[in-house]
Amino acid sequence: xxxxxxxxxxxxxxxxxxxxxxxxxxxxxxxxxxxxxxxxxxxxxxxxxxxxxxxxxxxxxxxxxxxxxxxxxxxxxxxxxxxxxxxxxxxxxxxxxxxxxxxxxxxxxx
Amino acid sequence: xxxxxxxxxxxxxxxxxxxxxxxxxxxxxxxxxxxxxxxxxxxxxxxxxxxxxxxxxxxxxxxxxxxxxxxxxxxxxxxxxxxxxxxxxxxxxxxxxxxxxxxxxxxxxxxxxxxxxxxxxxxxxxxxxxxxxxxxxxxxxxxxxxxxxxxxxxxxxxxxxxxxxxxxxxxxxxxxxxxxxxxxxxxxxxxxxxxxxxxxxxxxxxxxxxxxxxxxxxxxxxxxxxxxxxxxxxxxxxxxxxxxxxxxxxxxxxxxxxxxxxxxxxxxxxxxxxxxxxxxxxxxxxxxxxxxxxxxxxxxxxxxxxxxxxxxxxxxxxxxxxxxxxxxxxxxxxxxxxxxxxxxxxxxxxxxxxxxxx
Amino acid sequence: xxxxxxxxxxxxxxxxxxxxxxxxxxxxxxxxxxxxxxxxxxxxxxxxxxxxxxxxxxxxxxxxxxxxxxxxxxxxxxxxxxxxxxxxxxxxxxxxxxxxxxxxxxxxxxxxxxxxxxxxxxxxxxxxxxxxxxxxxxxxxxxxxxxxxxxx
Numbered sequence: 001x002x003x004x005x006x007x008x009x010x011x012x013x014x015x016x017x018x019x020x021x022x023x024x025x026x027x028x029x030x031x032x033x034x035x036x037x038x039x040x041x042x043x044x045x046x047x048x049x050x051x052x053x054x055x056x057x058x059x060x061x062x063x064x065x066x067x068x069x070x071x072x073x074x075x076x077x078x079x080x081x082x083x084x085x086x087x088x089x090x091x092x093x094x095x096x097x098x099x100x101x102x103x104x105x106x107x108x109x110x
Numbered sequence: 111x112x113x114x115x116x117x118x119x120x121x122x123x124x125x126x127x128x129x130x131x132x133x134x135x136x137x138x139x140x141x142x143x144x145x146x147x148x149x150x151x152x153x154x155x156x157x158x159x160x161x162x163x164x165x166x167x168x169x170x171x172x173x174x175x176x177x178x179x180x181x182x183x184x185x186x187x188x189x190x191x192x193x194x195x196x197x198x199x200x201x202x203x204x205x206x207x208x209x210x211x212x213x214x215x216x217x218x219x220x221x222x223x224x225x226x227x228x229x230x231x232x233x234x235x236x237x238x239x240x241x242x243x244x245x246x247x248x249x250x251x252x253x254x255x256x257x258x259x260x261x262x263x264x265x266x267x268x269x270x271x272x273x274x275x276x277x278x279x280x281x282x283x284x285x286x287x288x289x290x291x292x293x294x295x296x297x298x299x300x301x302x303x304x305x306x307x308x309x310x311x312x313x314x315x316x317x318x319x320x321x322x323x324x325x326x327x328x329x330x331x332x333x334x335x336x337x338x339x340x341x342x343x344x345x346x347x348x349x350x351x352x353x354x355x356x357x358x359x360x361x362x363x364x365x366x367x368x369x370x371x372x373x374x375x376x377x378x379x380x381x382x383x384x385x386x387x388x389x390x391x392x393x394x395x396x397x398x399x400x401x402x403x404x405x406x407x408x409x410x411x412x413x414x415x416x417x418x419x420x421x422x423x424x425x426x427x428x429x430x431x432x433x434x435x436x437x438x439x440x441x442x443x444x445x446x447x448x449x450x451x452x453x454x455x456x457x458x459x460x461x462x463x464x465x466x467x468x
Numbered sequence: 469x470x471x472x473x474x475x476x477x478x479x480x481x482x483x484x485x486x487x488x489x490x491x492x493x494x495x496x497x498x499x500x501x502x503x504x505x506x507x508x509x510x511x512x513x514x515x516x517x518x519x520x521x522x523x524x525x526x527x528x529x530x531x532x533x534x535x536x537x538x539x540x541x542x543x544x545x546x547x548x549x550x551x552x553x554x555x556x557x558x559x560x561x562x563x564x565x566x567x568x569x570x571x572x573x574x575x576x577x578x579x580x581x582x583x584x585x586x587x588x589x590x591x592x593x594x595x596x597x598x599x600x601x602x603x604x605x606x607x608x609x610x611x612x613x614x615x616x617x618x619x620x
Contacts, residue, residue: 081317118526133482136489167529167563183579190586198499209495217488230476231525233555242564246557258530258565274573281580288587451583
């Protein structure tokens with residue numbers, strides 16, 4: 001039983017790795033700062049949560065599991081705040097989002 | 111539990127792959143043409159290096175590299191780079207070839223000694239087989255602390271560490287002398303807008319209000335837990351300084367200087383080094399040698415105390431108290447020095463900005 | 469062990485490459501802050517070499533475990549008994565802690581000395597108005613020429 005739970009944890013960790021790669025591709029490919037922040041924060045929160053959940057299942061009930069829970073709370077507290085600060089700083093320094101409709105010019109071009 | 115452990119050879123392959131990633135970041139650094147990019151690459155380099163150090167069984171070093179390299183030195187670099195030009199002009203090709211040839215020669219010279227170096231992971235290699243092994247064998251008997259790195263750092267080589275702490279203090283004094291630390295009262299401190307991109311954002315201030323006390327608490331946990339797990343005075347000091355820098359970033363340096371005046375920070379830096387040395391002299395006064403923690407407590411008093419963890423039939427309270435005392439000194443010195451350096455840079459940079467603008 | 473033989477030149481080569489690259493950045497960059505970053509890379513890479521020497525195959529972090537604890541048994545389960553008997557300490561194989569101690573303090577000292585270098589750069593910028601190495605050299609050369617002309 002413990003072995004099976006451990007394997008579920010391993011699958012979750014691999015899923016987290018997949019999400020991280022998706023996030024990295026997004027950071028490289030997306031057109032402007034805000035969509036890139038969006039991609040990066042998916043890595044920060046989604047992948048990190050899956051990773052800690054997977055490691056929790058692999059570690060079983062132990063002091064390490066409690067530490068993992070604390071780490072998860074910290075990630076949930078810090079990375080959205082960091083993404084918010086990043087977006088705020090980008091907006092403050094004059095970056096405007098790239099809009100989808102080419103007929104509607106963005107503020108940059110106006 | 112066994113799922114979390116890879117086979118020894120897979121471990122070596124994994125760490126070689128991570129080291130490739132680190133080297134890749136250095137290549138990116140070579141090509142970077144903007145100072146901001148360089149600083150962020152340096153930060154990423156440190157963080158990846160910390161991961162690699164974890165695979166090399168060096169959690170204490172990884173901890174230090176992550177908090178110093180990716181945290182505090184990035185902040186100091188950003189603070190110093192703020193008002194300089196961002197674009198790095200390229201060198202004239204005529205000036206490039208001599209350094210390039212010199213570095214290539216250095217690389218070839220170093221590569222030539224590879225055949226004589228021990229095999230990667232060899233347990234019988236000269237560096238690992240003698241003195242390192244001796245420390246591992248003797249620590250439970252001599253010191254009684256499970257973390258051998260802390261035992262070597264704080265007790266076996268305590269004198270060495272006193273020197274390192276003094277160097278850090280001296281570097282802090284050097285920065286203050288170079289940048290002139292006249293900023294004494296909070297009102298004289300310049301309000302640096304440049305460091306506060308999202309000033310007044312409730313999300314940041316709420317997150318910071320939640321985080322800063324926990325970071326400080328964590329620093330003390332790292333300090334006290336250094337004997338049992340990864341951690342110690344150096345890491346605790348840097349984490350404490352990071353909490354203060356976070357406060358300065360979110361609420362402004364002026365607020366931080368009100369909460370922790372410049373004079374107090376400077377006094378604490380000196381106090382940390384002095385406290386470390388004082389433990390050494392206390393041991394002399396008790397009839398031992400400099401930094402001999404066994405002499406800190408009288409044998410009669412120590413016999414009355416319960417036997418400590420991993421004791422092997424020995425009482426180690428003198429060592430335990432001595433290590434904790436000098437680690438506290440290290441934490442105080444490192445945290446105060448880093449904070450003083452940060453204060454000096456933010457004050458100076460915004461002052462020269464104001465001078466440039468007028 | 470053959471795998472380790474293949475990896476040995478690769479990991480040492482990477483370490484030495486990073487050292488040489490850090491030196492190159494420190495020597496050829498025109499922006500003084502990038503020069504300091506290069507020095508930082510050089511210093512960290514010297515640490516890499518130390519840490520590479522400290523790794524023991526199948527070892528764990530140098531935090532003493534009780535020989536009969538579950539963690540120690542899990543670590544021992546992937547190694548053969550002869551290897552542990554030859555290289556382990558009380559039934560557990562550890563990596564060498566001594567290089568860790570040396571590099572740990574070196575990293576913190578490195579950050580402090582980096583701050584001194586940056587402070588010097590801040591003063592240079594205030595004096596010369598630039599942190600471009602070649603511009604500073606040109607200014608210096610011009611000042612030297614002026615002094616010589618005044619003397620002549």
